[in-house]
Amino acid sequence: MFGRHDYSFQYSSDCISFGIERDGDIHRYFRKIEGGVKVEKSVISQRGKIVVCPIEPVNLPEKVATYMEIDFDPLFLEPFSKTTIYLTFPIEIGVFVVAKKDIKPLDVFSFIPQKYSLYGPSNGGVISRWAYSPVYAAIPEVNPFECGVMQLTLHNTTREWVEVARALFEAYSMKIYYSDELVSMSAIMRILSSKTAETEFFKEPLVEGMKKAIEFYLGRDIPVVKHNGMMEWGLV
Numbered sequence: 648m649f650g651r652h653d654y655s656f657q658y659s660s661d662c663i664s665f666g667i668e669r670d671g672d673i674h675r676y677f678r679k680i681e682g683g684v685k686v687e688k689s690v691i692s693q694r695g696k697i698v699v700c701p702i703e704p705v706n707l708p709e710k711v712a713t714y715m716e717i718d719f720d721p722l723f724l725e726p727f728s729k730t731t732i733y734l735t736f737p738i739e740i741g742v743f744v745v746a747k748k749d750i751k752p753l754d755v756f757s758f759i760p761q762k763y764s765l766y767g768p769s770n771g772g773v774i775s776r777w778a779y780s781p782v783y784a785a786i787p788e789v790n791p792f793e794c795g796v797m798q799l800t801l802h803n804t805t806r807e808w809v810e811v812a813r814a815l816f817e818a819y820s821m822k823i824y825y826s827d828e829l830v831s832m833s834a835i836m837r838i839l840s841s842k843t844a845e846t847e848f849f850k851e852p853l854v855e856g857m858k859k860a861i862e863f864y865l866g867r868d869i870p871v872v873k874h875n876g877m878m879e880w881g882l883v
Contacts, residue, residue: 649826654669663679665678676754680756695745701830702755704738704776706739706741706755707761712774712775714816716775716777716813716816718777718779719779719812721810722782729803732784733796733798734814735780735789736795737778738757738793758793762776767880791825796830801836802837805838815878820876821848844877845875
């Protein structure tokens with residue numbers, strides 16, 4: 648399903664069917680998820696392509712959050728330690744039309760229900776896409792159309808033991824990679840104190856040969872300032 652396709656593209660499974668149907672000079676995009684509303688859009692193009700890839704999981708419903716929070720079972724990190732764990736995160740799938748180096752989003756959907764939470768105080772916190780993940784010591788097997796795998800390096804820069812049970816990530820800095828079997832991101836969480844941390848994404852695939860996904864915010868008509876994510880309201 649993921650990848651670049653011509654206008655003959657169609658995909659069908661037990662829970663979804665989507666793709667392009669030709670009607671004269673018009674290409675009609677359709678998408679039907681079991682139990683959902685059918686989506687239809689018309690495309691006028693002769694030489695364009697369709698790209699289907701995972702995108703930052705904060706787009707459904709529209710404009711709710713620009714952060715993702717992953718909660719996990721508490722970990723106790725010794726002073727000045729560094730370790731790598733693996734977490735899962737929810738997937739959203741973007742469908743784009745591409746022609747002459749211009750990219751336009753056509754559709755966004757997901758097989759995972761969206762959950763949101765407030766990170767921080769009610770008068771100054773941020774709304775985040777929320778998910779829970781087990782903690783893995785190696786890359787887990789997941790359904791790549793539902794979940795991705797994040798390689799997260801935890802770096803305790805303090806001289807104290809620190810308890811960590813969640814991580815907050817800025818969606819506009821995400822670097823997502825994909826293959827037929829895996830969707831991934833790689834990041835680091837630098838713990839600055841018992842209550843604060845900084846998260847940053849790496850521009851590298853988890854497994855060699857994975858393709859770089861489209862950074863969806865580049866297709867939005869909004870200014871973007873890239874910066875690392877800051878956790879100022881606790882790590883637990």
